[in-house]
Each structure stands twice: as C-alpha cells, then as structure tokens.
Amino acid sequence: MGDVEIHALRGVDLELISGELVVLLGASGSGKSTLLNIMGGLDTPTSGELYYLKTPLHQLTQSQLTRFRRDHVGFVFQFYNLIPSLTARENVAMVTNIASHPMSPEEALERVGLTNRMDHFPSQLSGGEQQRVAIARAIAKRPEILLCDEPTGALDSSTGGLVLDVLQQINSELGTTTAVITHNEIIGSMADRVIRLSDGAITSDHRNLEKAPARDLRW
Numbered sequence: 001m002g003d004v005e006i007h008a009l010r011g012v013d014l015e016l017i018s019g020e021l022v023v024l025l026g027a028s029g030s031g032k033s034t035l036l037n038i039m040g041g042l043d044t045p046t047s048g049e050l051y052y053l054k055t056p057l058h059q060l061t062q063s064q065l066t067r068f069r070r071d072h073v074g075f076v077f078q079f080y081n082l083i084p085s086l087t088a089r090e091n092v093a094m095v096t097n098i099a100s101h102p103m104s105p106e107e108a109l110e111r112v113g114l115t116n117r118m119d120h121f122p123s124q125l126s127g128g129e130q131q132r133v134a135i136a137r138a139i140a141k142r143p144e145i146l147l148c149d150e151p152t153g154a155l156d157s158s159t160g161g162l163v164l165d166v167l168q169q170i171n172s173e174l175g176t177t178t179a180v181i182t183h184n185e186i187i188g189s190m191a192d193r194v195i196r197l198s199d200g201a202i203t204s205d206h207r208n209l210e211k212a213p214a215r216d217l218r219w
C-alpha cells in the first residue's frame with residue numbers, strides 16, 4: 001500500500017494431500033483468505049512457489065491461471081454470488097455449460113439436497129439453500145479442489161451445520177480435496193486436518209484422530 005509493505009503471508013510452507021478435508025483456522029487478518037486465493041490461482045504470490053501436481057502456478061500467465069481455475073478449482077464464498085435472475089438450476093448450468101466433464105445441474109443440486117428447489121430463484125431460497133446452490137455450482141464441474149472461504153459466515157449454527165455436512169459428504173463421496181476457511185474453532189473438528197494461521201504464518205498443523213459429523217456441530 002504505497003510506501004507501506006504488508007506481508008499478508010510469511011514463510012508459509014504447505015502441502016495439501018489429495019482427497020483430504022482441511023480446515024484453515026485463524027483470527028481476522030491472519031492471512032487465511034490470502035492463502036486460499038493464492039492456492040486457487042485467484043492471486044499470485046509476490047515471492048515463493050506454488051505447484052498444482054507438477055504445474056508451477058506461480059509461473060502461469062493470467063489466462064493460463066483462468067484455465068487452471070476453470071478446469072480444477074471450485075470456489076465457495078461467504079456471500080453466495082448467485083445470479084438473481086437465474087433459477088438454481090440455471091445458476092449451476094452457467095458452469096456445466098463450459099466445463100469439460102461436468103455432472104448435470106440436476107445431479108449437482110441433488111447432491112446438496114435441493115432436488116425440489118431447482119426451479120426457484122435465489123430470492124425464493126433461504127441463506128442456507130442459496131449457499132447449497134453455490135456449492136452445487138462449485139462441484140458440478142467435478143473439480144479436484146474445492147476452496148471455501150467462510151462458507152457459514154452468514155448463517156446461523158444449525159443452517160451452517162447443514163452446509164458443512166454437504167461439504168463433508170462431497171469430500172467423502174467425490175474425493176474432492178477440500179479446504180475450508182473459518183475463524184470458528186468448533187468447525188475444526190469436522191476436518192481430517194486443521195491448520196492454524198496467525199499473523200501470516202502457520203502456527204500449527206495437526207490431524208484429527210476422529211472426524212466429527214458436521215451435521216452435529218453447534219456454535
């Protein structure tokens with residue numbers, strides 16, 4: 001920022017294992033979103049290296065990064081970013097129409113439990129349902145990686161539990177490597193692995209011996 005240099009991340013060294021469900025925990029400003037955006041090819045690091053399998057993402061051009069995101073990454077954000085004038089099915093079809101080996105919008109919406117809401121517009125859906133449409137849209141192209149930035153940040157605890165349950169099921173049924181950002185410690189218990197960030201650095205990285213079913217989480 002002008003003359004002031006801000007180090008959003010410092011010395012982060014991290015490897016995500018295929019198929020794991022990771023929760024990234026940290027206080028506001030700890031660098032979670034910056035890390036997720038770099039991992040997803042939305043941002044590029046000012047220094048350091050980042051690989052997706054053998055592909056050096058830090059060396060790709062913007063259009064190559066766009067292709068990487070389109071082919072491999074699904075994103076879910078705190079605010080659902082659905083297109084208001086399109087139904088749930090049409091929102092998902094926006095992605096399936098350009099993906100190379102997608103599932104049908106109907107299958108994606110069935111996986112998130114919204115079979116009977118397919119023809120509803122976002123304004124006719126609850127917050128939790130809108131987030132589940134956003135998850136259906138993110139997984140419909142069968143991405144290898146699903147990145148979720150505070151997916152339950154705008155939801156109450158029981159609705160949030162349902163949304164996290166969907167993420168846990170998708171991870172186990174489709175084997176999608178999943179990273180979920182939160183500042184909520186309780187959500188850590190649903191993960192295979194919990195990584196804590198503080199002031200731009202990883203302060204701990206541990207595996208849960210047992211995963212809690214997300215639908216049972218309350219906060």
Ligand SMILES: Nc1ncnc2c1ncn2[C@@H]1O[C@H](COP(=O)(O)OP(=O)(O)OP(=O)(O)O)[C@@H](O)[C@H]1O
Pocket residue numbers: 001006007008026027028029030031032033034035183
């Ligand atoms: N575009 C930017 N310009 C300057 N500083 C930034 C920018 N984006 C983030 N930062 C700073 O980098 C640090 C990390 O921000 P980041 O958004 O990654 O944190 P976070 O852990 O996701 O926070 P939150 O939970 O509040 O979203 C913060 O100190 C933030 O102020």
